[in-house]
Amino acid sequence: MASKVIIEKNAYHDSVTLMSLSGKLLNKEGVEEAVVSMATQMNKDLLENIGLMTDEAAEATENDLIIAVKAKSDDVVEETFVYIDEALNAKKQKKSKNGNDPVKTLNGALNAVPDANMAIISVPGEYAAREARQALKNGLHVMLFSDNVSIEDEKSLKELGREKGLFVMGPDCGTAIINHVGLCFANKVEQGGIGLVAASGTGLQEVAVQIDRMGYGITQAIGTGGRDLHEDIGGIMMIEGLKALDEDEKTKVITLISKPPSKVVQDKILKEIKHISKPVVVGFLDGDREAVESVGAIFASTLIETARQSVKVLNPEADVTAKLDQESISWVNNERRKLAKDQRYVRGLFCGGTLTSEALSIIRSMGEKVKSNVAKNEEEKLTDISISEGHSLLDMGDDDFTKGKPHPMIEPSLRNDRILQEAKDQETAVLLLDFEIGYGSHEDAVGESIDTIKEAIKIAKDAGRHLSVIAYICGTFTDKQGYQSQAEKLKDAGIFVASSNEMASRLACMIAKKEVM
Numbered sequence: 001m002a003s004k005v006i007i008e009k010n011a012y013h014d015s016v017t018l019m020s021l022s023g024k025l026l027n028k029e030g031v032e033e034a035v036v037s038m039a040t041q042m043n044k045d046l047l048e049n050i051g052l053m054t055d056e057a058a059e060a061t062e063n064d065l066i067i068a069v070k071a072k073s074d075d076v077v078e079e080t081f082v083y084i085d086e087a088l089n090a091k092k093q094k095k096s097k098n099g100n101d102p103v104k105t106l107n108g109a110l111n112a113v114p115d116a117n118m119a120i121i122s123v124p125g126e127y128a129a130r131e132a133r134q135a136l137k138n139g140l141h142v143m144l145f146s147d148n149v150s151i152e153d154e155k156s157l158k159e160l161g162r163e164k165g166l167f168v169m170g171p172d173c174g175t176a177i178i179n180h181v182g183l184c185f186a187n188k189v190e191q192g193g194i195g196l197v198a199a200s201g202t203g204l205q206e207v208a209v210q211i212d213r214m215g216y217g218i219t220q221a222i223g224t225g226g227r228d229l230h231e232d233i234g235g236i237m238m239i240e241g242l243k244a245l246d247e248d249e250k251t252k253v254i255t256l257i258s259k260p261p262s263k264v265v266q267d268k269i270l271k272e273i274k275h276i277s278k279p280v281v282v283g284f285l286d287g288d289r290e291a292v293e294s295v296g297a298i299f300a301s302t303l304i305e306t307a308r309q310s311v312k313v314l315n316p317e318a319d320v321t322a323k324l325d326q327e328s329i330s331w332v333n334n335e336r337r338k339l340a341k342d343q344r345y346v347r348g349l350f351c352g353g354t355l356t357s358e359a360l361s362i363i364r365s366m367g368e369k370v371k372s373n374v375a376k377n378e379e380e381k382l383t384d385i386s387i388s389e390g391h392s393l394l395d396m397g398d399d400d401f402t403k404g405k406p407h408p409m410i411e412p413s414l415r416n417d418r419i420l421q422e423a424k425d426q427e428t429a430v431l432l433l434d435f436e437i438g439y440g441s442h443e444d445a446v447g448e449s450i451d452t453i454k455e456a457i458k459i460a461k462d463a464g465r466h467l468s469v470i471a472y473i474c475g476t477f478t479d480k481q482g483y484q485s486q487a488e489k490l491k492d493a494g495i496f497v498a499s500s501n502e503m504a505s506r507l508a509c510m511i512a513k514k515e516v517m
Helices: 015-026 041-049 055-059 074-093 106-112 125-137 151-164 201-213 236-247 263-273 289-294 303-314 326-337 353-365 412-424 450-462 483-492 501-512
Strands: 002-008 031-038 065-071 118-121 141-144 175-178 181-184 191-198 218-223 253-258 280-284 298-300 345-350 370-372 391-395 428-436 468-474 496-498
Touching (some): 002 055, 002 074, 015 412, 031 074, 065 074, 175 201, 191 201, 201 253, 201 303, 201 353, 218 236, 236 263, 253 303, 263 280, 263 289, 289 298, 326 496, 326 501, 353 391, 412 428
Parallel strands (some): 345 391, 370 391
Antiparallel strands (some): 002 065
């Protein structure tokens, strides 16, 4: 085994670029470990854990770039370093569409694009608030992709944005569609009359995708960052988004999306809804239906129901049926008959955090006890995220799984080992998986895991068991990866492809419960 570690001083690269590159390196033949990341303490801990820490790396600062590779031979190590160098330098040398050279500061960017009205910021959290504040002072809306920004800084930035009439989407905001341009992780969605404001990334994607599939479209999809509805923030940007969409002539219906906010923030948002002139759909997972309906808004308990209600308000004649088709019912009944007595549990391995939370809510609502690494209720939290117990739903994009690694939406293969682990468990009845396509996501999400899923099915079969696999693809039929081709790969392997995350979750639970339909 050979290895090499170098530190590039003051060589900042954004996290999306580095996550994508790291994922590609781990798929190269002969590469055992690869770290290409800024020298944060978390990434240095990762380096220590895989046995590649050096004295120089230990002294590196967050402005320095770590490049570390462990491979089967010196030749593979050197080839990998050449690949990394070419990839990073290609980005540096690439000209922008307007012919300007890449810039390294916000002022440089403003000089290069003086008409810009939005800044997308992806720098270490330590510096993100400073850059965002500078952007706001220059009259720019801000999408803050960076995380690790203090809640005090977030509140200060959002108060400044509100004062200046500017949006602060984030921190840790990964999805938005502004003026029909998808930002970071987003999908190709038709234009229409529904405006979205969301404190959840994949929740925003799922609602937008389902609206598109129903033949309708959106005006704007405004992300707020997941903490916006925290009591310390007070829903500042959700309320600003609500007001902005109320004033937008093209928006006919306003839809809010979130995991449940604090009671104080919920009441604050609902109070604001009373003054909105347009119909409002509120899709708060595990939300308070009675409180929402008391202010004249329309409540939806799941993401696809949020989309259905939004479309129904826009067009009362729209066909937004929620019934299961006979083919799905027949498949469930057939699958449950194949299960052994001990096979009783759903094992969900998710890339999307909000999709995990939705599945948790749905399976709980079906009378089952369920565990998750992102559960809010203490009794639903997994004791050890490395071991599933009962019905278990894992958000594989959570920090516990992504320290020093790309997000699974960028590199879906990161959950492959866990797929095999769950297949070996004699109590696993159903594997529940999601795949995200669209801007920012892997170019072949299903392809990265399909052989592993087939191996998982074979592991169960060789042990005298049947393993049901249900997948959901969050994407539109026009997303660049090709929805149909992704779905066909799954279907050809005997995997059921559900039309929504809600459907996938319900069917998985029905099979595990051996429920006759």
